[in-house]
Amino acid sequence: MSAVAYTLVVFVLLTAVATALFRDVLSAIVVFGAYSLGMAILYTFLLAPDVAMTEAAIGAGVTTILLLLTIARTSRPSSDRIFERVNVPALVVCGAFLVVMLATVLPATEAVGDPEAIAWANPEVTGYYIENTYEDTGVQNAVTAVLAAYRGFDTFGEAVVVFAAGVATLLVLGREVFA
Amino acid sequence: MIELLASRYAYALMFVLLAIGLYMMIANENLVKKLIGVNLFQTAIFLFFVAVAYVEGGSSPVVPADPDPGAQLIASPLPHVIVLTAIVVGVALTAVGLALIVRIYAEYGTLREDTLREVRADD
Numbered sequence A: 001m002s003a004v005a006y007t008l009v010v011f012v013l014l015t016a017v018a019t020a021l022f023r024d025v026l027s028a029i030v031v032f033g034a035y036s037l038g039m040a041i042l043y044t045f046l047l048a049p050d051v052a053m054t055e056a057a058i059g060a061g062v063t064t065i066l067l068l069l070t071i072a073r074t075s076r077p078s079s080d081r082i083f084e085r086v087n088v089p090a091l092v093v094c095g096a097f098l099v100v101m102l103a104t105v106l107p108a109t110e111a112v113g114d115p116e117a118i119a120w121a122n123p124e125v126t127g128y129y130i131e132n133t134y135e136d137t138g139v140q141n142a143v144t145a146v147l148a149a150y151r152g153f154d155t156f157g158e159a160v161v162v163f164a165a166g167v168a169t170l171l172v173l174g175r176e177v178f179a
Numbered sequence B: 001m002i003e004l005l006a007s008r009y010a011y012a013l014m015f016v017l018l019a020i021g022l023y024m025m026i027a028n029e030n031l032v033k034k035l036i037g038v039n040l041f042q043t044a045i046f047l048f049f050v051a052v053a054y055v056e057g058g059s060s061p062v063v064p065a066d067p068d069p070g071a072q073l074i075a076s077p078l079p080h081v082i083v084l085t086a087i088v089v090g091v092a093l094t095a096v097g098l099a100l101i102v103r104i105y106a107e108y109g110t111l112r113e114d115t116l117r118e119v120r121a122d123d
Helices: A003-021 A025-045 A049-073 A088-104 A123-137 A142-150 A152-173 B002-007 B009-027 B031-053 B077-108 B113-122
Strands: none
Touching: A003 A025, A003 B009, A003 B031, A025 A049, A025 B031, A049 B031, A049 B077, A088 B009, A123 A142, A123 B077, A142 A152, A142 B077, A152 B077, B002 B009, B009 B031, B031 B077, B077 B113
């Protein structure tokens, strides 16, 4: 674990807190874009370049554009206060959630990067894909092979979900013709 | 305690981000910021999956053309695939949520939850 990765963890934490506390929605959106980018770089440190590229393009790119389009069509609250007032009951609830999780679940997890981690609970499953991907599909990137070849129908289902979401968006935004 | 946090930094970060996302969904009055909270909560879950697949000293899941089984450590590709699917589905859901928010604004002229409740009580 390098110093750069620890710096990224701190960066991600700071931008997440800033996103929660900025009162101006535009500032919150911009900081959230920076948060997504930091998260994408953290994914590359965790050996997931495919996830990182998708997160940078879709999380930091498309989501930010959608949010900006939304505040362009609605309102952006103006105020002289920079930060939101802290909601104490909600803070207590979330703090309790955090403490319970850190105290109970965290000690039960394996160390990050441990080859005995949960994803390797069935080494023969993961090992199968790593050993046979090139032979079966002719693709060297195992993520692409699983996404497009082994689990092609699931990816088709995902496309159906995106299509349904597009139809729903058009329906919701559509003006009533006979109003 | 410090050692536990240092060796499980990704999971600790995930729980903190989950708490921040939860706080945004509960406490922020602005609907757009609530939706940003949902997205933040989501990325924390993605971090969990990516951290689970990670192996120290391994390489990214690009296999050589002539694999030598068991000779090298490679990060598990399966959680990565799940996360890729989840990112795309997540952005689709965000788009639907934002469309609903635009409609709510067109109908009631506000995005604040407390004002919205007052306006709806008056109807």
